[in-house]
Amino acid sequence: ETGVTQTPRHLVMGMTNKKSLKCEQHLGHNAMYWYKQSAKKPLELMFVYSLEERVENNSVPSRFSPECPNSSHLFLHLHTLQPEDSALYLCASRERLAGDPYEQYFGPGTRLTVT
Amino acid sequence: DAKTTQPPSMDCAEGRAANLPCNHSTISGNEYVYWYRQIHSQGPQYIIHGLKNNETNEMASLIITEDRKSSTLILPHATLRDTAVYYCIVRVDGTYKYIFGTGTRLKVLA
Numbered sequence: 340e341t342g343v344t345q346t347p348r349h350l351v352m353g354m355t356n357k358k359s360l361k362c363e364q365h366l367g368h369n370a371m372y373w374y375k376q377s378a379k380k381p382l383e384l385m386f387v388y389s390l391e392e393r394v395e396n397n398s399v400p401s402r403f404s405p406e407c408p409n410s411s412h413l414f415l416h417l418h419t420l421q422p423e424d425s426a427l428y429l430c431a432s433r434e435r436l437a438g439d440p441y442e443q444y445f446g447p448g449t450r451l452t453v454t
Numbered sequence: 455d456a457k458t459t460q461p462p463s464m465d466c467a468e469g470r471a472a473n474l475p476c477n478h479s480t481i482s483g484n485e486y487v488y489w490y491r492q493i494h495s496q497g498p499q500y501i502i503h504g505l506k507n508n509e510t511n512e513m514a515s516l517i518i519t520e521d522r523k524s525s526t527l528i529l530p531h532a533t534l535r536d537t538a539v540y541y542c543i544v545r546v547d548g549t550y551k552y553i554f555g556t557g558t559r560l561k562v563l564a
Binding site for chain 2: 384437443445
């Protein structure tokens with residue numbers, strides 16, 4: 340256990356559905372991240388939050404909408420997704436955004452399948 | 455635009471040391487090297503980090519060359535459970551971003 344939890348662990352949704360992924364960290368960290376990992380591809384950074392403020396939106400389509408209500412929780416709201424959005428979505432947290440050395444702690448991921 | 459270069463795959467016999475190399479020739483003087491691993495379909499797991507000196511923890515050892523242009527992660531006695539993709543990453547200059555490349559797929563053989 341890394342102290343970062345993600346729910347649900349698996350999600351199957353149709354292209355017209357709306358769903359949300361949830362991430363919670365119990366480490367007292369100030370920075371949280373969403374990554375996407377498609378099959379046999381490296382992790383792609385999607386969003387970064389620091390102290391509940393979004394500091395990075397890495398050219399992600401608007402059908403992905405992040406929300407960070409407090410420093411312990413991070414959501415990824417999904418709507419009208421495409422089959423190519425099927426991937427493993429990973430949440431991570433870090434003690435603070437800038438500086439070293441602070442490692443990232445990752446959750447187990449949500450395996451998303453868009454049908 | 456990954457800043458590190460790793461071999462795509464390696465095999466290691468169970469019980470033997472696994473030595474995973476990484477080139478980071480453009481690393482800046484104050485940038486740390488981090489190593490993570492990802493077991494199939496799970497979240498990446500932090501292993502170790504270093505700046506200049508060699509480091510050791512309960513999981514692995516990290517050897518960094520004197521010029522800091524390369525490093526080697528050593529798993530002293532590899533087990534089947536060490537089969538995973540290993541990532542060597544450094545922070546992108548002046549940012550908080552860590553670029554995960556394609557890593558090294560280590561297969562530990564019985």
